[in-house]
Amino acid sequence: MTEKAFTFPKDFKWGSAVWAQGTEGAFDEDQKSKTVFEEYALQNPSRMQQGIGPFHTLDWYNRYEDYISYMEELHLNSFRTSISWARLMPDGRNVNQKAVDYYTSMFKNMAQKNMDVWVVLYWFDMPLHFEKQGGFSNRDIIPLFKDYVSVCFELFSEYVDIWFVYNEPAVDIMLKYFNDRCYPNEINFNKAYQSMYNMVVAHAEVVKEFKRLNIDSCKIGSVLDIKPVYPRSFHEKDVEAAEIFSLLHDKSWLSSFIHGVFPEELKEFLRGLNALPRMEKHDEALLKENTIQVLGINHYFPVRVQAKQHLRNPEAPLQPESFFDYYDMPGRKMNKYRGWEMYPKAIYDVLIDIRDHYNNIECYITENGIGVQNEERFKNKEGVIQDDYRIDYVRDYLEQCYYAIQEGCQLKGYHMWSFIDLWSPTNQFLNRYGFVEFHPETRETRIKKSGHWFKDVIDQNGFKKRNSD
Template sequence: MKYTFPKDFWWGSAASGPQTEGTFEGDKKGQSLWDHWYDQEPERFFNQIGPDNASYVYKRYKEDIALMKETGHNSFRTSIQWSRLIPNGVGEVNQEAVAFYNEYINELIENGIEPFINLYHFDMPMALQEKGGWNNRETVDAYEIYAKTCFELFGDRVNKWFTHNEPIVPVEGGYLYQFHYPEEVNMKKAVQVAYHEALASAKAIAAYKRMNLDGEIGIIVNLTPSYPRDENNPEDVKAAEIADAFFNRSFLDPAVKGEFPADLIDLLKNINHLPEVKDGDLAIIKENTVDLLGVNYYQPRRIKAKESKVKAATGPMPDDYFDNFEMPGRKMNPYRGWEIYEKGIYDLLINLKEDYGNIPCYISENGMGVEGEERFINKDGVIEDDYRIEFVKDHLKYVHQAIQEGSDVKGYHMWTCMDNWSWTNAYKNRYGFISVDLDNEGARTIKKSGHWFKEVSDENGFDEE
């Protein structure tokens, strides 16, 4: 069977500034919360490798863009680092950063690769984090100015903008489950952080529209479909709906529909955890929905009715309303501990078609992290990552099926282009089409999957017997 994708389908990959750029003498970058956390607790990071040792793209972007072209990219998503462009979060703009991002963007365009630029990828400037980060209303105002600065500097060439990547992650990681700084467990703060992120996104969209620029602006959300253990059990179904409200619809609904989910509002009201809202805020959110949606999909969420009696924390937590369910016989990525469920990508695309007005969207992340890929190097020095080819192909089949059924999905970006630094996991799991050899000054080598992806992009699809 031939799987052919629509004309002008976006083939490429995704990355972020903090995970790829690195830090270099004279770059005048300010400190982000990741730089600070690494300084404070380097032992929290795999092999004690910090963000200063991200993939050196700041120096090697021309080489990397040539490799993108060689691996079939017609588009590529990365982010501007707020702490690089405006080192203190507010105030003076770093001209070294302006020059870098201008050259980076221009180089992409000159090589026929459309830049998709995201504004926030978990990298709060530390000067703002010290004042509360997203928990502080002032950060919303600072972010709006940062966004406008980016549009003014680069909006003449960048036509695809995104306000946030996975805005639920700073909420979960920083204020519920302690896998991001500041490692708090405080649902009241988590709700306020989420609200401020959603408001900041709408304000950035409003600013973009006022400037009458020629492009589109959206948001990138990680959608993790919540499947009940038993679809015929009302309590399991209700638990899955609550999990969906917390982790998917909390950002998807305001971004696309301009309002927060009613069931989530009711739940938060019942436990006296509604956020502080100023007059006019909800109108801003209502009137400034996204043009385009980026969808990150890695794994499903399996949910059952609450059975365990153990409280996750002293105060309220999302986990008070459901338990996670381990489906028997599930397929796993053992390195990441995540279930592989390819049909999930189809289910979420059909949900967007049926319940969200078939908003134009694209798969902005999907990928497979594997530890110890050097085991698969052949005699020519190439990593034979057939498992990654299979993973991508099996997900693309379901993307294709969704398109056949009317989904307005416009592209597929794998996470990621070259192996990159991944937060506290550093380089533990590798995700790239291109390997990065940390023991050889970050030398790059295209993996088998990268050569395969070039064929897919050239053919705008693939054959499968």
């Protein structure tokens, strides 16, 4: 037996993440207004696993210092979280000083513990009163969003190392306008892609504002969930199906944010469906002049597709899946709890694609992880969850990250999802992802075996994997 060392570059960023809606709780404290998820949970309580809505969660708003102590214990040198627009500016216009005090204290606390602070400005949680006006499908929301982020820049940039405008904007649209997983519970293809386009324009406005304020102490980017898409075969129709998926899901955002170009092929595709978004003349120059400095990559699984096997019902509402079918490749290794394929090489393929087609932009893995149900059954006699499956998962994906770095990819850090078990928009607390256990019934918190392993990885700036000769 021999040991192979995987040593990462100097100053590599090791950390993890949470999001405001999934952790803060205190949904009705200190004038906070309602979000789309809170409204959805109130309207559809039976669709919440174990009846748990996003109302109290981890009570991070009042207990953040306790959680930061775990970050310090794990030696994290970076951390990503988000600001709730509905908390900071409950009416969308006036700043809530209680929220300012909370975010300032939290960010300052992390920075003082030598952690880089990465902050997402919009993470699915549209204030309800704005979604009732159409959300991002209404272009009038863009200046209001710009005002909000400008407040964030001016209040908190002293403590922030990277601002991420969005987290997974494609998922935001999917949850609201395709999957019936969030208020307003619509299936509306045209509205979805109008929202998508307006989010692209809003993103450029935010970058423009960041540049106007001449903030040189931090960088600006966005986080995209990127899935390499593999066609079932080399048949032209399978390949075409893969190209359509990539265009609708990944290329549209990557091209807009990195190259500053809303793809012409997407315009043509949407025009053919009578779904071309409304655009304004100055948008093209705005996008071109306001691109990102860094890219966050969320990656969990690849997508495998094939040509449509059956004709689409012309009476049915359009969805992305109207143009391809998912392909269940025989022999895939699956996370049976989440229904997601585990294919570590996919993260390598993502990074190589960014290197070759998107300027080899400075990037970070901002999410990657495995959700498992009923983890309590894996506790040892001391009560520590023995999540060796999580260690194996993270190690396998980190190996592929290492190989990509060796081939010239500008990958500068890795964050596992998630720091602690938290509330998810799709399955609440059913699948647990954290390095730290949080039990929603007992409120118990304890570092899992994987957390202790990750601490050693950070301390060594890498790890060793035992391989057979």
